[in-house]
Amino acid sequence: MPLNEQHQLTILQDILKNHQVDCCGTVSECQQLERLIQSLIGNQQVDEQMKNTLMDVYNYSLNAQNSKNMDDHINQHQDRLSMWIDDLNNYNMT
Template identity: 50%
Template sequence: MPLNQQNQVELLKDILSNHQVDCCGSVSELEQLERLVQSLKDESNLNPNVLEQIHNYSQNGIQSNNLDQHIESHQQQLSQWVSDVDQFS
């Protein structure tokens, strides 16, 4: 069953929140973020700049040698992105 736009926004927010709170994550979560962002770019009212920033965060994290450090270095942005996405959920 495909996720509707609301489900996608909630999942995006959940993954970002988990990274922000836990300061850790997985490559598969970052890959999921990329898929969500791509889908939401085409069909949502979310700020395209925020979606692009999240996409870049995901790509850089996937390529990072130390994923936890990558996540920790983006704590401020993660908090802002959660807030931005929360406005649309």
């Protein structure tokens, strides 16, 4: 059974919260973020403002995988992680 938009956003939010709280992450988490975002970007029901946020998270994920130190990359993006989590939370409520 495929995940619906709500489930995808919840998983995305959970991974970002883990990055924020733990200040670390894995390549597989970043790959999961990318797969979720690709699916959500292709969803006609997701509004353009949320798609912009999703693209920011996608770029964050790509850059995290390509950084020499993923944990440092995550630490440098703590403010943005908070913002993205809030955006996803607010979007989930609508």
